[in-house]
Amino acid sequence: MRLRTTLITLGVLSALALAGDLAAEQIAENIATDKVSDRLPGDQGSVDVDIAGFPFLTQAVSGQFDEIEITVKDAADPTGSSAVTLPSATLTAHDVRVEGTSSAVADRIDGEAIVPYSAIADGLQRQYPGQGDVELAPVTGGANRVRLTQGGEHLIARLTGQRPDLVFTPEVEGAPPQMVTLATGPIPVDVTGVTLDDDGVRLHIAARSVSLG
Known part of the structure; x- marks a missing residue:
């Protein structure tokens, strides 16, 4: 009986830890999305950020993220030129390190986009x-x-x-x-x-x- 109770307790704690990790990840993704979106001209375009890897909190504490997926859609040139807008670009930021409290730098980024x-x-x-x-x-x-x-x-x-x-x-x-x-x-x-x-x-x-x- 005691073993069963212990296993149930561990299961509940694990579920709570997972829920907390996922919630923290969602908050961080929303913040990152807002930061990248701030660079868009006006209301033009949209950004979606997905932080890869688990657990999130371990990466957050170290200030280093292996991969962050970034999807940018219909983002016009911020200078207002007649440049061709990409309907959608899917980017992967590798080896992202957090610098200070409000910035992050990716060692490299690669990705693809299709333009009609x-x-x-x-x-x-x-x-x-x-x-x-x-x-x-x-x-x-x-x-x-x-x-x-x-x-x-x-x-x-x-x-x-x-x-x-x-x-x-x-x-x-x-x-x-x-x-x-x-x-x-x-x-x-x-x-x-x-x-x-x-x-x-x-x-x-x-x-x-x-x-x-």
């Missing part, structure tokens, strides 16, 4: 106006080849990432490259690679030593 071809075409048209509507589509015959159509004229180019920009390098010798800037949201990241999917351009993004607020 139509959104990139609209961005190109804003940055290179006066020549008609722009259309963008992938073409076969090599990695990251796209066809740009503007004013009835077609141009084949290779698409690469360069910091927060997408660069279109024409295959025609002597033709200048074209660029479109991406609004990467409240967390500054660079485009490290691109993959052409049916739904749009998949961006591979990364950064190092990033303040999370």
